[in-house]
Amino acid sequence: MFETVEIERxxxxxxxWMNRPEVFNAFNEQLIGDLSAACSELDADPSVRxxxxxxxxRHFSAGADLNWMKRASTYGEAENLVDxxxxxxxxxxxxxxxxxxxxxxxxxxLGGGTGLAAACDMAVxxxxxxxxxxxxxxxxxxxxxxxxxxxxxxxxxxxxxxQSAERIPAxxxxxxxxxxxxxxxxxxxxxxxxxxxxxxxxxxxxxxxxKQLIQAINGRPIDxxxxxxxxxxxxxxxxTDEGKDGIAxxxxxxxxxxxx
Numbered sequence: 001m002f003e004t005v006e007i008e009r010x011x012x013x014x015x016x017w018m019n020r021p022e023v024f025n026a027f028n029e030q031l032i033g034d035l036s037a038a039c040s041e042l043d044a045d046p047s048v049r050x051x052x053x054x055x056x057x058r059h060f061s062a063g064a065d066l067n068w069m070k071r072a073s074t075y076g077e078a079e080n081l082v083d084x085x086x087x088x089x090x091x092x093x094x095x096x097x098x099x100x101x102x103x104x105x106x107x108x109x110l111g112g113g114t115g116l117a118a119a120c121d122m123a124v125x126x127x128x129x130x131x132x133x134x135x136x137x138x139x140x141x142x143x144x145x146x147x148x149x150x151x152x153x154x155x156x157x158x159x160x161x162x163q164s165a166e167r168i169p170a171x172x173x174x175x176x177x178x179x180x181x182x183x184x185x186x187x188x189x190x191x192x193x194x195x196x197x198x199x200x201x202x203x204x205x206x207x208x209x210x211k212q213l214i215q216a217i218n219g220r221p222i223d224x225x226x227x228x229x230x231x232x233x234x235x236x237x238x239x240t241d242e243g244k245d246g247i248a249x250x251x252x253x254x255x256x257x258x259x260x
Contacts (some may be wrong), residue, residue, distance in 0.1 A: 002034040006056075007042070012043050012049040013196055015104075021057025025063040029086070029110050036090040043097045048198050053120055054104035055113075062220060063111030063134065085123055088111070088144045095119040095148060098208045100199045105129045105179065107161050114178070115145025120150045121211070123179040126188040126193060133161050133169040152217075179180065188240060203258050205242045244253060 001007075006017040016038045018025040024033075041147065042048050055061050064072075094101065094116070103109075103116060103123035107130070114131045117123045133142040133149060142162055150158050157176045160169065170182045183191035192218060199207070213233055220226050237243045242258065249256040 002038060004028075004031040004032040007038055009048075010145050011213050012047060012200070013052065014045075014048045014050075014152075014250075015052040015054055015062060016042070016051060018053075018061060020054040021055075021059075023065060024057065024059040024061045024062035025055040025113070026068075028065040028068040029083075029088070031065075033089055036093050038091045039090075039097055043099065049099060049204060052104050052196075053094070053100045053116060055106070057107075059107035059113075059127070060103070060109040060258070061113030061116060062107045062108045063113050069138070084144055088136050091119045091144060091148060093114060098211070099204065100207055102192060102195060104187070104188065105131075110134055111142065112145060115142070115148055116149035117146065118178065124181045124183060124188065124196065125170045125173065125179045125186045127170050128185050129170040129173070129179075129182075129184055131157075131173050132165060134165040136163060139163045149178070156212050163168065173185050179208055203246055205240060205257065206237060206246070209237050 004018065004020055008015045008017060008104050010229075016035065018031060018035070020031060022025060039051075042051050065090075074079060074082065100122070101120040101122040103125075105117050105123055105125040107128060109117050109125075109129060110132045111134050114133055117125075117131070126236070133145070135142045145183075146158070146162070153161075153176045160166075168178065172177065173179045174182050181191055181195070216229065217226060238247070245257050
């Protein structure tokens with residue numbers, strides 16, 4: 001169905017594979033469009049519980065395709081705006097998916113590749129992974145990926161790496177919050193499988209509500225409005241069929257409906 005991505009399904013887990021290994025899964029217009037369409041397809045599929053984003057070959061994603069960059073260098077501001085909006089909408093579609101998303105990162109995750117990892121809910125990387133917001137080396141800025149990278153690492157680290165464009169090895173990426181876990185190079189899939197197992201035990205509607213809770217509360221002061229909103233959110237979730245079944249199954253020592 002897609003020219004530059006593949007969707008692989010295993011039970012209730014779907015993996016979106018970026019499939020341009022010959023250029024290290026670098027972005028062009030086609031890959032951006034295919035990623036956006038794949039996210040929409042899987043988000044609308046109730047049989048899918050968890051979505052993994054990975055890259056075929058040695059590298060997750062080396063950032064912008066050189067031919068795409070060459071074309072963009074000839075554009076005026078209006079043409080660049082159309083191009084940038086397309087990329088921004090794709091990242092937002094990935095970030096706003098209603099089910100848990102995991103970035104599976106090996107090798108290079110540079111520029112937009114770092115942005116993709118940050119736009120996922122969580123990221124697991126092999127020890128050989130390396131990240132960078134390298135845009136200033138090309139006279140540009142990591143603008144479109146900035147909301148997701150800032151969400152992951154905070155402004156202090158962003159002030160450094162957005163300006164220095166230094167390479168960030170996996171251990172440092174873990175320390176600053178860009179990724180959640182580092183595995184040996186040959187144990188990346190095993191590490192992701194452990195995380196998937198934990199996610200599958202949770203209730204799907206509750207997981208979606210948890211993502212929405214974070215979006216609604218993050219960065220706000222703990223005032224009366226926030227206290228009231230949190231109270232309303234838990235009250236709504238407790239009153240759902242899923243919430244009632246989850247509590248009852250715990251008390252009755254039985255399996256909840258979402259695991260049957």
